[in-house]
Structure formats: structure tokens, C-alpha cells
Amino acid sequence: MNAPTTVPTLYGLVAEFDGEKPLIHAIETMREAGYRSMDAYTPYPSHAVSDALDFKTSRLPLIVLIGGIVGGLTGFGMQYYFMAIDYPHNVGGRPLNSWPMWIPVTFELTILFAAFSAVLGMLALNGLPMPYHPLFNVERFALASRDRFFLCIESTDPKFDLVETRRHLLAAHAKEVSDVEN
């Protein structure tokens, strides 16, 4: 219990604000100061905050597109293989490659694969389900789902410095700044 062999590494510094406006102001101040590895936590979704954080559009549409194309090719290829190569069969004198008949299944598999890529890709990109997050170690962080706004500067940021970053955050009108242990 006591005397851990390793000092807990720091995930970052979290600053607390009591409104959306002060939070956005702080994000802008910190970005101007050169910080990039940061994330904000608000009690409700806010487009203004994600805009301030300069969220990049996600790669999810590309993943869904690729999933759809793979699904389409699978659907068509499967039927072509079954009907024209593996078990060629004369159905009412129609050609073995009766492609018009295969479009419905091709279409369905396109949708199916695209839908699966959307769900699985979403989970892969956002890292959910995530039962543990270092921020939970900060007791006051529970208020993020009530009425407080948090900004976390992560220690992976090249500019991160325990003293300097804390000073920057306080200068940006943070109510409180806490260490986040991993």
C-alpha cells in the first residue's frame, strides 16, 4: 500500500471553470500559448467548444465508404462464384453471369458492411467502451456531468511543464487546477 516503487506518472493538468464562455476563452488562450494536446469536458454537448478545440473531421466516413465497397464486391463476387464458377446451372436459358439478378443482394451486402463499419469504426476511433480514465482520479471531475466545465492539458504535449502549465491555466482564469494521475 504505502511506498509505491514507482511514482505515479502524470496524465496531465485539469482546470476547472464555471461556464462555457470562460472555458472557451481558456482554450483559446492555451492554444495561443502553443498547447495542442488538450481536451475539454462539459455537462452538455457544445459546438462552440469543439470549434474552439479545432476538432478535425473524423475518418469515419472513409471507413464506412471502404466497408460499403468491400460489401458490394463481396456480394457480387460471392454470387458470381456460386452461380458462374462453382455450380454453373442453366436457369431458364439465362446467361450464367445473370448480373441483374445479383444487384439486390449486392446492394444489401453493401448496406450491411457499411453499417457494421460505421458501428465498429466508431467504437475503434473513440475508444469506447472505456471503463477507466485517469480523469476519474480527480474527485471534483464528477462535477463535469453537473455544472462544471473542465479543460485538461495532457502531459504528452511537448510544451507541458508542471509549473509553467499550471501558471498558464491560472492566468486563463481557472477556478482550480489539479494534477491528474495515471
Add this chain to the structure above:
Amino acid sequence: MSATTLPTAPELWDRIQPYALGAAAIGAALGLLGWWLSPDHFFQSYLWAYLIFLNISVGSLTILLLNNLTGGLWGLAIRRILEAMAQNLLVMAILFIPIALGMHHIFPWANAEHVAHDPLLQKKASYLNVSFFLIRAAIYFVVWNAIAWHLRSVNIRQERDYSRVRDRRLRTISGPALVLHGGMLSFAAIDWMMSLEPHWFSSIFPVLVGVSQMLPAMALAIWTLTRQAANPSFGPMISKTLWNDLGNLMLAFVMLWAYMSFSQFLLIWSGNLPEETIYYLRRIEGGWQVLAWVLFLFYFALPFVLLLSRDMKRNPNRIAAIACIILTLHVIHHFWLIQPSFGAHETPNASPAPAGDTKGHETKKEPQTAGETMEDVHTPGLRAHWLDGALFLGIGGIWSWSFLRGIRSRRMLLEWDPAWQEYLAHGRDSHGH
């Protein structure tokens, strides 16, 4: 791309309206000449050009009724434009007169000589006869115009003095009106398009036509809105989200069109019955297959791929370009639907058509029992007549002139509508992401 070379909305309409009138005059003069020189071609080209514009008007009415039922800001943004298209149904009722006069040049079943040699058409005569056809046409136009004028008059009253009760009543009446309208457009599609080849039948065809009407109506509404939004006093009212919604609807109509077109083709292809396949044989041989490919690539594949992208839908200039592609292809689609029917019946049983032995491979797959129906495959290859262009100009000129009058005569914004006020107040960028 961002700098628009065209003038913005109100001035643009002022500038192009005289051209529409000029096109109408040139088209009318050439059309009269054609009527005298070659009545067959005149009436056939007339029907083609007429249906291009009629179908946009009918489609606009469908979208208006749909929006009354579903709600949605996208409908408020283009309501005035759609109403202007729907009001053109009155003009189209008048322009129907030449079709009524020249029916025997257009429809094989209206040609007594032809019917005398065709036992099947004699059996169908209880529906396909001249007087019943004209009565039905009158009913379609009365119902359509009644709906269009009712929608317009309710909106004029709302503009003067908004009432929630009236709004709800409009919604209540739009349901039955849409059902009635669906019946009208289905029978109109059978009468004016399917009966061009009176032996052929397809139960999905009226739905296909219904979708083919909404797609160009939506495209023209979007294009018109982009020109209005180019005006700085109007543009900021239309948020990126609203453009996105409109683009998604156009994408839905593109997909619905492809779905209906392919469903009809698949059923006929897999059934492989001569009386059904003949419709496609006429449309995939003799050069018509080029148009079929053009339709697949540019009426479905290209708009489909482009409209998947958010950036395309959210940029008014880009979505305007896509709308222009769709409108162009709408014209080609009607050419491919309607024109191959003509000529197939010019010589019902008599002299063999020229170049009859050069049928493509498709016909070889046909069962031997095809018999007399196969005679009809001899259709002239892909060709256009100068009257096609003349009457397209003429009817298009009249339609466009009246449409421009419609969108100039009334305010384009629905400032009085509470949903629109709500949107302008705080919805513009936060609704529906």
C-alpha cells in the same frame, strides 16, 4: 468558383425572363411551321417536350404536399419556388390542347386504322378510347389545379394573418390530397406515357414516373434557391445545414429513381416475356443503349457519388452544378422514355422496316414464340428531329416565363411562419447535425 459571374436573384430573373419569352416565340413559330410540314413529328415532339415540363410541375406539387405532412425547414426554404412551379399546371392545362387535337398522330390506340388491325387494342378500347382519355385528362388538370390553388391561397392568407388553426387544417387536408394526387399522376403516367406502347404494361411504371417528377422539381428548386442565396440580403438566411438537408433529399430522389428504374428492368429481364421485354429491346438497341448508359452514369452514378459528400452539399455553387446535371439528364431521360415508342407503330403489319436484319444479340435470346409482337422491335435507331429542339424551346420558354413570373411576384421569405422565425432566431447552426 466562389466568384459568381451571374447576377444575383432578382436582377437575374429580370434579365432572363425576356429570353424565355423569345424562346417561346421562336419555338411557337417553328412549331407552327412543323405542324404544317410534318404533323406526325410535330405532335410526337410536342408530347415529349410537354411532358418534360409538365412532370416538373406535377413533381413540385408532390413535394409541397409531402412537406406539409412531414414538416421541415427545407420545405419552407423552397416553398415559394415549388408553388411557382405548381401554378404552371394552369398553363400546362392550356398547352394540353394540341395533344388532344393530335392524339391520332401520337397514340396508336387513338388511330382508328391502326386499331382495326390490332385485336388486342380492340379489347383495350373500353379504357383506351378518345373520349374517356379526354375526360380523364380534364379530371387530372381540375384536381391538380384545385390542389395547387388551394395551397397558394392558404399561404397568401397566412402571409396576411398567420393562424395556427389554418396551419393545422392545411396539414390535415394534405394527407387526402396527396393520396388523390398520387392517383392522378399514376393514371396520367399510364395515359400519356405508358399508352404510347399500348401492348406493353408495367405496374411499377407510374411510381417510376412519380419519382422522375420529384427529382427534377427538387433540382430546379435547389438551383433557383442557390441563385437567390447569391444575393447578400438573402444568402445568410440559408444555413449550411439547410443546404445539407436539401442535398440529402435530392440524393434520396436520385436513389429512389435508380431503385424504381432498376426494379422495373429486373422484373422484366427475369420474367423474359416477349410482350414485356420489347419495351427494353427498343431502348437498348439502335443507339438508344448509349442514352441508357448516359442515364446510368450521369443520372444515377455521378450525382449519387457527388451527393454523398458533405462538402458538396454544403457549398451552394457545387450543389447548383449537381442540380444542373440532374436537370439536363431529366431531359435525356424523357427522350429515352418516350421517343423510342414513336415509329414502332408507324407500319403496324405492313412493309418490313429497313435494316431489319441487323438486330442486336439481345433479340436472339428471345423465345421463338415471340411471333407478331417481334415485328414491333423494328424501331428507328437513335435520332432527333429539328422539331424536338423547336418545341423544347417553345414549351420550355412558356413554362420558364410563367415560372419566373411566379417567383418574382411574391416574397421569397416566409417571415411570418413561426418555424422560420424560430430558425432565424436561434436555429441556424444548431439544428439537426
